[in-house]
Amino acid sequence: MLCGLVALSASAQESVLGIVTNAATGRALEGAPVTIQGTTKEAITDGLGVYSFPEVAPGSVTQAVAYAGLDTVIMPAIVGVGKINRHDVGLTSQICKLGQFVVAGKREGNAHAITLQRLSSGIKNVVSTDTFGDLAGNPAELLVRLPGVEGETQDGDVRVIRIRGVNQNLTSITMDGNRLPDASNVGGNREFTFQTVSSETIERMEVVKSPTPDMAGDSIGGAVNMVNKSGFDSAAGRRIRGTLGGSWQPFDSRPTRSPRNYQLSYSEVFGGKLAVALNLGYRGIYNLQDVVTQLHEAVPNGSAAPGYTYSVAYNDSREEQCRQGGGLRLDHKLGDAVRFFFNTALTKNIEHQGDRYATFATNQVAATRDPVTGNLSATGGILPGYTENITRVRQLAVSNLAMRSSTAYKQGKTTTYQLGGVHRYKLLEIDYDGYRSVPKSNFTGQRSLILTVPNIGFAIDKSADRYFPTFTQTSGPDITKIESYPGNTYSIGRLAG
Numbered sequence: 001m002l003c004g005l006v007a008l009s010a011s012a013q014e015s016v017l018g019i020v021t022n023a024a025t026g027r028a029l030e031g032a033p034v035t036i037q038g039t040t041k042e043a044i045t046d047g048l049g050v051y052s053f054p055e056v057a058p059g060s061v062t063q064a065v066a067y068a069g070l071d072t073v074i075m076p077a078i079v080g081v082g083k084i085n086r087h088d089v090g091l092t093s094q095i096c097k098l099g100q101f102v103v104a105g106k107r108e109g110n111a112h113a114i115t116l117q118r119l120s121s122g123i124k125n126v127v128s129t130d131t132f133g134d135l136a137g138n139p140a141e142l143l144v145r146l147p148g149v150e151g152e153t154q155d156g157d158v159r160v161i162r163i164r165g166v167n168q169n170l171t172s173i174t175m176d177g178n179r180l181p182d183a184s185n186v187g188g189n190r191e192f193t194f195q196t197v198s199s200e201t202i203e204r205m206e207v208v209k210s211p212t213p214d215m216a217g218d219s220i221g222g223a224v225n226m227v228n229k230s231g232f233d234s235a236a237g238r239r240i241r242g243t244l245g246g247s248w249q250p251f252d253s254r255p256t257r258s259p260r261n262y263q264l265s266y267s268e269v270f271g272g273k274l275a276v277a278l279n280l281g282y283r284g285i286y287n288l289q290d291v292v293t294q295l296h297e298a299v300p301n302g303s304a305a306p307g308y309t310y311s312v313a314y315n316d317s318r319e320e321q322c323r324q325g326g327g328l329r330l331d332h333k334l335g336d337a338v339r340f341f342f343n344t345a346l347t348k349n350i351e352h353q354g355d356r357y358a359t360f361a362t363n364q365v366a367a368t369r370d371p372v373t374g375n376l377s378a379t380g381g382i383l384p385g386y387t388e389n390i391t392r393v394r395q396l397a398v399s400n401l402a403m404r405s406s407t408a409y410k411q412g413k414t415t416t417y418q419l420g421g422v423h424r425y426k427l428l429e430i431d432y433d434g435y436r437s438v439p440k441s442n443f444t445g446q447r448s449l450i451l452t453v454p455n456i457g458f459a460i461d462k463s464a465d466r467y468f469p470t471f472t473q474t475s476g477p478d479i480t481k482i483e484s485y486p487g488n489t490y491s492i493g494r495l496a497g
Contacts, residue, residue, distance in 0.1 A: 013055035016085045020049045023090030037062040054426040065089045123210040140194035155319045156287040159193045166221030174225045178435040196412040198347040200281035201327030203229040231267045231275025238268040259284030273333050280326035291315040308386040309460050311361040319353040343418040351410040362399040395457035395475040402452045409445035443495035451485040
């Protein structure tokens with residue numbers, strides 16, 4: 001009987017748990033590996049910095065804790081019998097110490113991202129939004145800075161991304177692991193546009209470049225997961241931070257506004273149990289563009305002959321955009337093993353664009369001259385004698401000027417709600433959540449007015465500037481008089497998604 005009791009006592013196992021934090025800032029460190037030296041036991045801290053060893057023999061042990069950018073800590077501990085064995089660890093770095101002062105940078109989120117990337121089992125990039133400072137734009141403007149990720153820009157805003165060159169329809173976008181719907185694209189395809197996503201509430205982004213069996217079928221190109229900020233990401237206490245800015249274009253003669261930008265963040269931890277994170281932001285963009293589109297004759301390869309220009313379109317584009325939004329996240333810890341969270345966010349995006357086009361065009365036929373009569377062929381719009389820089393267009397019905405003025409107005413809104421919890425037991429972890437996302441887009445005020453004057457002659461001259469050629473009318477109705485425009489079209493439309 002005595003031998004049996006001794007054997008039973010020797011095999012008794014106890015639980016060891018604790019929280020790993022940054023000693024300088026108090027921030028809980030996720031992804032920190034904790035090992036018990038002399039054994040094969042290793043634990044990785046969760047999002048609240050908690051680690052747990054469910055079965056450790058009683059007695060003296062030595063724990064080792066490491067984290068990117070901080071000094072490794074080797075700490076002895078005693079594992080008692082029949083009690084909760086909690087051993088919290090605070091990491092710091094000697095290079096951050098200056099006498100009695102501790103210097104803590106706001107870029108510590110970057111070290112967090114690096115640690116999570118090291119722990120990834122596949123090809124994955126993790127980047128913190130504070131890596132490049134305050135991100136005033138949408139999240140895609142940060143994603144395009146990662147290797148293997150390219151973006152498609154429209155009107156000064158990155159709209160869609162492609163991973164490893166694969167079409168954007170094959171990239172899935174999630175928020176805290178939940179799929180994000182998109183109503184801003186009324187074309188019916190799968191692409192996700194980022195202009196309706198606010199970056200103020202995002203703590204980090206994870207880009208997976210190698211599909212795994214658990215990923216959605218349209219994730220062949222990759223996947224992007226955006227993780228929201230939590231009050232537990234910062235030290236205990238109250239933190240308020242804000243930025244204010246604007247832009248001005250003094251050297252542009254066109255009338256413009258001065259867009260303003262602001263960002264406000266508040267976080268506080270009450271009693272170490274309840275964390276509140278509130279993030280608000282507004283960004284205004286006024287984008288001016290001068291675009292010239294030229295269409296030329298297709299000259300065979302190896303030919304030294306010049307090619308004529310049969311169409312030139314001048315476009316004065318002006319777009320005003322504002323993105324505003326915010327998010328609130330509440331985290332409540334009932335203990336080291338149980339926590340609940342609630343997260344909600346609202347983003348509004350408004351775009352108002354006005355375009356003015358002047359398109360000079362004719363057909364793609366070069367006229368020929370009869371050697372006997374000297375008359376030109378009936379259908380050719382391009383006069384003989386053209387060069388690489390100068391093209392003269394003949395006065396025909398197909399030679400015309402189309403003046404188009406269009407306006408586009410878009411309003412998008414996305415609202416998300418998330419409620420969930422995490423329960424950690426000795427040999428089991430339960431992670432669950434409920435999620436709802438409601439996107440809505442209205443394309444109102446899609447108006448276009450086209451005025452056309454046919455039967456004109458003109459010259460296109462690229463001698464001074466081949467990218468912005470000059471136009472000179474040589475014959476036909478006076479394009480400066482409204483009565484010269486007999487063919488007019490006005491259209492209006494509305495779309496919703």
